[in-house]
Amino acid sequence: MNTVQGGKSMCLIEADHVSFSYPxxxxxxxxxxxxxxxxxxxxxxxxxxxxxxxxxxxxxxxxLRPTAGRILLNGQDTGxxxxxxxxxxxxxxxxxxxxxxxxxxxxxxxxxxFGPSNLGASPEEARQAARxxxxxxxxxxxxxxxxxxxxxxxxxxLAAIAGVLAMRPELLILDEPAAxxxxxxxxxxxxxxxxxxxxxxxxxxxVSHSMEDIANCTDRVLALxxxxxxxxxxxxxxxxxxxxxxxxxxxxPQITAAAEELRxxxxxxxxxxxxxxxxxxxxxxxxxxxCHDR
Amino acid sequence: MIHISGLVHKFREYPPDGGEAVYxxxxxxxxxxxxxxxxxxxxxxNGSGKSTLARHLNVxxxxxxxxxxxxxxxxxxxxxxxxxxxCVGMVFQNPDxxxxxxxxxxDCAFGLEMRGVKPAQIRARVEESLLTVGLPDKRQFSxxxxxxxxxxxxxxxxxVACRPRCVVLDEPTAMLDPHxxxxxxxxxxxxNLENQMTVVLITHHMVEAVGARRVIIMEHGRVAMDGSxxxxxxxxxxxxxxxxxxxxxxxxxxxxxxxxxxFSRPVLTEKQFAEEFLRIYEHRxxxxxxxxxxx
Numbered sequence: 001m002n003t004v005q006g007g008k009s010m011c012l013i014e015a016d017h018v019s020f021s022y023p024x025x026x027x028x029x030x031x032x033x034x035x036x037x038x039x040x041x042x043x044x045x046x047x048x049x050x051x052x053x054x055x056x057x058x059x060x061x062x063x064l065r066p067t068a069g070r071i072l073l074n075g076q077d078t079g080x081x082x083x084x085x086x087x088x089x090x091x092x093x094x095x096x097x098x099x100x101x102x103x104x105x106x107x108x109x110x111x112x113x114f115g116p117s118n119l120g121a122s123p124e125e126a127r128q129a130a131r132x133x134x135x136x137x138x139x140x141x142x143x144x145x146x147x148x149x150x151x152x153x154x155x156x157x158l159a160a161i162a163g164v165l166a167m168r169p170e171l172l173i174l175d176e177p178a179a180x181x182x183x184x185x186x187x188x189x190x191x192x193x194x195x196x197x198x199x200x201x202x203x204x205x206x207v208s209h210s211m212e213d214i215a216n217c218t219d220r221v222l223a224l225x226x227x228x229x230x231x232x233x234x235x236x237x238x239x240x241x242x243x244x245x246x247x248x249x250x251x252x253p254q255i256t257a258a259a260e261e262l263r264x265x266x267x268x269x270x271x272x273x274x275x276x277x278x279x280x281x282x283x284x285x286x287x288x289x290x291c292h293d294r
Numbered sequence: 295m296i297h298i299s300g301l302v303h304k305f306r307e308y309p310p311d312g313g314e315a316v317y318x319x320x321x322x323x324x325x326x327x328x329x330x331x332x333x334x335x336x337x338x339x340n341g342s343g344k345s346t347l348a349r350h351l352n353v354x355x356x357x358x359x360x361x362x363x364x365x366x367x368x369x370x371x372x373x374x375x376x377x378x379x380x381c382v383g384m385v386f387q388n389p390d391x392x393x394x395x396x397x398x399x400x401d402c403a404f405g406l407e408m409r410g411v412k413p414a415q416i417r418a419r420v421e422e423s424l425l426t427v428g429l430p431d432k433r434q435f436s437x438x439x440x441x442x443x444x445x446x447x448x449x450x451x452x453x454v455a456c457r458p459r460c461v462v463l464d465e466p467t468a469m470l471d472p473h474x475x476x477x478x479x480x481x482x483x484x485x486n487l488e489n490q491m492t493v494v495l496i497t498h499h500m501v502e503a504v505g506a507r508r509v510i511i512m513e514h515g516r517v518a519m520d521g522s523x524x525x526x527x528x529x530x531x532x533x534x535x536x537x538x539x540x541x542x543x544x545x546x547x548x549x550x551x552x553x554x555x556x557f558s559r560p561v562l563t564e565k566q567f568a569e570e571f572l573r574i575y576e577h578r579x580x581x582x583x584x585x586x587x588x589x
Contacts, residue, residue, distance in 0.1 A: 049441050049471055180387065180468045182340040182498055184537040209471040212542060249473055255542040258564040262571055276542050280549045287555055287575060 010074075011036045012170055012203055013092065017069035018059055020052075020227075029055045030227045032069065037171060037203050042193070044214035044235065045207045047224035048249030053207050056224065057173050060205070061092035090119055093169030097176045099160035103148035108139065108159050111148055115167040126166075133165035136199065137192060154185040158192075165196065172196065173205040178213065190217055215239065215253045215274040223248060239274045255279040295460055295492050296328040296351065300360030303346050303515075320346040322515035323360070328494065330459070333486045335503040335523075336496045338512030339537045344496045347512065348464045351494065352382040365459065380409070383453030385463040389445035398440070398448055399424065399433040405456045423455040426489075427481055443474020447481060454485065460492035461485065467497065475502075500527070501541045504562050511536065527560030543567035 013036065020030040030052050037043060047053045058064040059071055062078065062085040071078045071088070078088045096102070105111035112130030113123070121129060134143060137158040143151070148159055157177070164172065174193070178186040190213060196202050208214055214221060214235060221238045223231035225248045231238045239245065239252045242260040251257070252274075259272045259279065267286065273279035303321040321343045328334055338344045349355040350362050353369045365381050367374040386392055395401025399420050406416045424430045427447040429440075437445060446466055453461055463482070467475040483505055485491045495502065503509045509526040511519040513536060519526050527533065530548055533540070547561040547570060557570045 048473065049443075180465075182537065183539040184339065186539075251472055253542060254564060255546055258543050258546075258567040261564050261568040265568060265572060267572070267575065276545045276549070279542070279546045280553070283546070283550060283571065284553055284555070287550075287571075287578060 010039050012039050012074065013037050013060060014072040014075075015056075015059065015069070016072060018056075018066040018071065019068040020055055020059065020064060021067055028227055030059070030066075033224075033227075033229045034069075035222060035229060035232050037205065039170065039203055040197060040201050041220060042197055042204045042218050043206070044218035044221045045205055045224070046209075046211070046214060046221060046248075046250045051224040051249070052227040053224055054175065055227075057094065057175060057205070057207060060171070060173060061094045062088040063094070086119070090167060091169055092171045092173065093164040093167055095161055095164050095172070095174040095177060097179060098157075099164075099177075100148075100153065100156035103156060103160055103163075106147060107145050108134065108148055108151070109144040111159060112162050112166045115163055119167060129166040129168065130162065133162040134159070136165060136196065137162045138188075154181055154188075157181070157189075161192075168200070169202065171203045171205060173207070175207045176209065177206070178208070178210070186213075193217065209250070211239070211245075211251055211253045211256075215256075223250065225249075236271070236274055240272050242272065259283075295330045295332070295365060296326065296494075297363040298324055298326040298350075298360070299363075300325065301347075301350065301357050301362060302359035303343075303350070303355060304358050320515055321350075324515070324517055326510070326517060326520075328460075328492060331486070331490045331492055332508060333483070333493045333506045334495070334508045334510060335506040336494065336510045336512060337498070337500065337503065337536075337538055338518075342512040342536075343515040344512050345464050346515075348384070348462050348494070348496055351460075351462045352379050352384050354384070380456065381459050383456060383458035383461045385446070385449050385453055385461065385466050387465040387468050389442065389449045389469075392449050392452075393437045393445060396436060397433065398429060398435050398437060401437055401448060402433075402451045402455055405452055409456065419455045419457075420451075423451040426454060426485070427451040428477075441474065442470050443477050446470060446474070446478055450478070450481060450485075454489075454491075458491070460494065462494045462496075464496045465498065466495070467499065467502065475499075479505075498539050500533075500538050500544070501562055503527070523562070524560060527562065530559065 015033050015035055018030055018033045019028060021028045033056060045053055059066055065079060073088055073091055076083055103111050105114060109127060109130055112134055113126035116126040116129040139158055148156055151159060178189045181189060193204055197204055206218060218235055221231060221235045222229060223238060239256050242252050245252045255276055256272045256274050259269050263269045273282045301321050301324040304317045304319050306315045307318050308315050324347060336344050353375055356370055362369040364378045367378050369378060393401050395404055402420045402423055403416050406419060424433055427450055429444060429447060437448060440448060467478050479502060482493050486493045503523045506523060509523050510517055511526060541562055543561050543564060547557040547567060551557045555574055561567050561570055
């Protein structure tokens with residue numbers, strides 16, 4: 001499951017039996033969650049609202065600390081000295097939901113340079129890192145001196161993502177990066193995530209409620225329910241279990257549900273398709289086969 | 295209920311370098327009638343004028359040209375403002391921006407308090423509204439403890455409590471997960487059927503038009519298409535140029551059509567897809583080379 005294109009399979013970050021609960025609340029939010037992320041992987045994190053996705057993501061860059069278990073970065077326990085949390089945050093970039101609400105500097109370039117200078121880059125280095133990140137998200141030099149407030153909603157979100165990319169994280173975590181975008185902007189966002197991985201070899205963890213996006217983009221899916229990790233497998237494998245995913249509250253891609261419906265009505269669909277192109281091939285075969293058989 | 299004739303709306307835009315203001319036409323001659331009790335879905339890409347149109351329906355904006363009549367009242371007439379707003383309630387995309395009360399019931403009562411309704415009547419209406427949207431057990435909760443879907447249903451409850459005859463919703467499900475989205479859609483259809491409320495729903499999601507009696511597509515500030523979902527969604531070539539979120543089964547059915555399988559249009563839901571597939575499959579199983587289109 002952990003094989004990566006390019007032959008490298010180094011483990012970047014590991015969650016080792018991570019549990020978490022708030023001191024005054026009896027409910028456990030995460031229970032013994034264990035998984036690892038290798039360099040260059042594109043992983044989907046799914047689960048119903050309240051399943052612990054956001055809490056888990058905060059563990060991965062040290063905004064919250066496990067109450068039991070460990071987070072390891074390149075094999076080092078991030079909870080023990082001499083490990084510094086700043087190190088974890090440099091490697092793991094977190095883009096929250098609606099990140100455009102966090103833009104605060106006077107110009108797009110300054111905003112992008114804030115992260116790197118916080119990590120100790122010189123002003124010139126920080127601006128250079130910001131320029132590279134802005135160009136990666138598709139905001140050219142003409143945006144540099146504009147106020148973030150003058151940008152469109154979609155551009156603001158890209159500027160906010162560039163601010164995290166400027167720190168050159170090895171793992172980029174995005175919580176619903178396409179929420180509230182119109183379909184064209186959403187499509188561009190998913191293309192951008194693939195480009196970031198292709199150009200920088202960045203591992204990506206995408207938190208999403210859209211099972212269609214998860215099926216189209218990711219190599220591997222982590223499914224959470226009630227703070228437990230219930231699945232860690234390829235999207236094709238995870239979405240075969242339609243009933244289980246519906247119980248989990250995430251559902252499956254629409255086309256997978258349609259194929260399951262056909263199965264229920266007696267059509268022998270061999271393996272449930274998870275994308276439109278898989279589905280078209282699968283259904284065409286079924287319709288043609290039948291014709292020849294009789 | 296709604297009668298719009300030749301509506302034009304222009305926004306002034308100031309270029310960043312401080313030059314002369316330029317006018318951008320958001321609505322470019324919209325003509326539209328919505329009857330009492332209809333469920334209308336308005337679809338369109340960003341910048342097509344959907345939200346601007348919605349804002350004219352309860353006088354958040356006034357026409358630059360043309361006229362908007364709500365229940366026989368002209369929105370350009372200052373004295374009619376509050377009567378029109380009593381008639382048309384509005385729900386926006388982000389529930390966090392429209393919740394102000396410290397408890398659920400307080401928030402739901404806000405519109406009634408602003409209208410000077412008597413306390414006893416407020417209590418009764420809040421009770422009824424929270425029951426309608428399925429939040430009666432959470433009346434003492436702080437809205438911050440609600441999930442996204444619950445917050446959006448609370449926003450709708452606050453509008454419903456004022457008993458408008460029409461509710462306009464501007465992408466109310468854009469920020470919600472699929473489960474919450476389904477809850478909100480179910481609620482809107484219930485309000486339409488049981489309370490005979492006119493519903494104008496603005497959305498990016500084609501699938502939310504399932505069950506609507508009428509679909510309107512906006513493009514470049516004009517009404518580009520207007521008809522039943524069956525009629526409008528049959529013109530997929532046209533829809534694809536509008537960057538709408540096309541359901542996976544719609545895309546798959548279309549590609550299978552192109553490969554010679556006569557899927558009838560439109561296919562929007564899993565169930566419709568399965569039925570179309572089975573219809574074609576069974577014809578072929580009977581050895582019929584030619585599969586007729588669904589009549």
